[in-house]
Amino acid sequence: MTHPVTVGIEIHQQLDTCKLFCSCRSQLVEEEGSQFRRRLRPTQSEMGEIDRAALAQAERRMHFTYQAPKGVSCLVEADEEPPHDADAEAMQTVLTVSTMLKASIMDEVHFMRKIVIDGSNTSGFQRTALVAVDGTVDINGKNIGILSVCLEEDAARKVETKDREVTYRLDRLGIPLIEIATAPDMHDPEDVKEVAQRLGSILRSTRKVKRGLGTIREDINISIPGGARVEIKGAQDLGLIPTYIRNEMERQSSLIEIKRMLNERGAKPVTVAARDISDLLKSSKSKVIVSALSKGGKVFCAPLPLFAGTMRSADLRLRLGAEMAQHARSRGVAGIFHSDELPAYGITADEVQMIRKELALGDMDAFALCADQADRAKPALLAALARANQALVGVPEETRDPLPDGTSVYSRPLPGAGRMYPETDVRPIIIEPERLMTIASNLPELPEARTTRLVREYGINEQQSRQLVREGYDDIFEEVAKDKGMAAVAARTFLSTYPELQKEGADLDGLTGTTVKEAFSALLSGKFAKEALPSVLRELAKGSSVEGAVSSLGLAAIDQGEAERIVDAMIHERADFVNEKGMGSVGPLMGVAMKELRGKIDGKEAADLLKRRIEAFLKA
């Protein structure tokens, strides 16, 4: 059976231990620390060949600046000292996770150097070790294979890209990561999300993983029949996984369509050469052209015979132009123009005609142009042309960066296989069978077991419990629901308030464990009423303290006397209405009362009070 799509994922989870190869804290910081600058250079392999991905990065000729904040980076991160032994706690955690995934663990773990020369690793390689293979994870009765579990170091954090200089901060470099790769066993975008969630709960159950945005990242490998393996690298929002997959399916099928069209037309590979048409466009009013020429730049152009309509079709389905532009951008330009989108961007119909005439183009022919500094515009246009030629073959294998809107952009070719060699500075680690037996008999609570226990211990329903565990709120839930009376509020908070706040655009990262715990303990001690909890959390997400939130929301809880005075005043203001409706006025007045009392006293208490005071009023 042919599946409409085949997907495998790699999940990268940061561990909450020391760094993998030194004793630095694993923590991201605001300080920049001292700086140093380096260049990386692709190394020559035995065969005199340099890896294609390494080459693509080298072509950008980037220089790197590194920020080395104190406490979270040392000589090891600066590539000025050899790595220390691998962190024992991190190794123990990855062995635990491997066991939970029923994977078979290496007898001896060997660290490797994986060449990466985008500057994100000061050494020019990432240290990584294969720890286990051949595991499984089950979702919805489906058995998804786990190909490998690796322990590796996280890369440095990119903080700025300016012109040709990239700045990285070393705080993230060396944080241990567990990498779990599934087999390409998934064919439904929603299943993929569930597998990711499931792996997330298993990882969290070790209690040794970091929480929060950026601490877990997914690489999604997607292919459709007739397409090719494309890797969307570093997706952070699990909720978007199905969208990334659907968009990639669409992108690949449109590329297959473009290939069919081009082949039908008998299109041939275009000549990868750029023609200088700066003179032709010297009086153009287009901002991009004017800006490039005024800075001494050039406009380069190239014909694309028989490509008309594939760069951007009228229905916007075919968008080879966008693909070409992404390749051009990876060479440092802002973009390219192509004939399917012109006249536009200040380039007039006359100018388009001039170019077509200059290049002697027919109706079915297209062209692309790029304006910038000559040493940038030319390689960029050539890269775009090379991408156009790949369209004749079909879908190119590549790595893409995920965007927050669920689409992705070209980042680089898929890395080749031969980019690893042994990390001779780190000793191999022998994994004794006795150690594995101890781990197996002390496994952390599995997600199912935890679901059942939460139902039993806290009296929440099973669906709530499953959702808490799946979305990773189980730990914090247990902490704030220590007082069992809080269980229902806590479950409601994490399962409905949080999604609502997120929808409103609140930054849930601001709601760290400590602040949330503070909010619940304030609630428990009667500082405000449970109705006010969502508003309090909204303030906390903006960065305010619990006290600050309570006072700015005017929530300071009031005593019975004060509440009575407020209610009585309200009844007196509406004396006619109350006299007319009698006890029937309780309902309509409840809303008015709550406007005054919300968050200051409990809702049920407010209703009782109102009823009592109306009774008293009517009696009087």
Place this chain on the structure above:
Amino acid sequence: MSYSERARQLLASSQAREGDTVRLKVRGKEHEGILMPHHEFSHPDVIVIKLKSGYNMGLKVDEGSELTLESRAQERTKKAKDAVNGNDLPTVSFLGTGGTIASYVDYRTGAVHPALKAEELVATVPELSEICRMRSHVVFSIFSENMTPQNWQTLASAVADELNDGAEGVIVPHGTDTLGFTSAALSFMLGDVPRSVLLVGAQRSSDRPSSDSYINLLSSARFCVNANAAEVFALMHGESSDSYVHIHRGTKVRKMHTSRRDAFQSVNCAPVARLGMQGELEILSECKPKSRTKVVPDTRMEKDVALLYFYPGMSTEIVKKVMEDHKGLIMAGTGLGHVSRDMVHVLKDVISEGKPVVMTSQCLGGRVNLNVYDTGRDLLSAGVIPGEDMLPETALIKLMWVLGRTQDMPEVEKEMLTDRRAEISRRRDL
């Protein structure tokens, strides 16, 4: 650790060699990959194979394990690139000593091979051929910690031959551990050189993209060609950043850090020059200009000279024992150049047997002065030669070289106190 008998037999019976593709069956599971070399710290029963994914996997073999040879490693034919050399460029000689300052990585097996021939150097650092014509010659191939005075002699003769043959400069890629010793030895043995001799190393091996070797090598060639300087120098990174290199005097340079790129520093003087990444040259202290004279090396050395590091409570027996079969002694004393009172007496005895003792300081920075304290004065009275601001290692090499030419005590003392190769500076700015 090497392989256990079981692993060895399994390998022997399969006839598999490192680099071959094998199939290894362990506890019912089969794995295919390339057979890798045994790691020194691996378990004796562990066989390491490299999977298609590139990862290495260590598998412990037992009685039931099977190893079969799938296919032999393919002989790789190296594309020999020509050392493209512009005819009008000056010739620079590269003399290999065994450091892997330039190397190839075999990603299949992880093996790192040094680039020793000129054409291999061009392949790893192609930019070299835009600076100079290259001539290369492997003098020996050893780890720098295994160097001996004999190696220095061989190297000095080889360098002299290259210079006398008209080379515009000689570059000696060298392991960093003892680079400072070799640069001092060459400084004394070669005497006045007509063009520069540069020892160059790398603190990060050249198989890494972050290696400092490429910039250091390139800068060496630039310095040889563009700087009007003719001495023995060491060239290494000037700071942690890839921003500039420092050129140090061969007698004044010392490795001051185990691992940093800027480990090498000039002690008791400023570096001779600084060279930026694009070749911007800044001369920081005067040096001898180039000439067309010939080198007349004097490589005679007395190898039986010891260097001892004094510490509180150090047994005098150590010195007595050592001096039974050594002909000269360098002491690295404390502070201004001191040792314990007992030790002063022993040193006096050593000197009275006609064996010179030179005092240097373990402070490294600064000059010894034996006039300030009683102990110092006693040392002077005992006949100890104050080593001025020489590095202990430089003093060692110098005494070897001096004793190679004379045993006459007053002559030795005079020589040790005379500045020959900028090893002694007379004044030092604040």
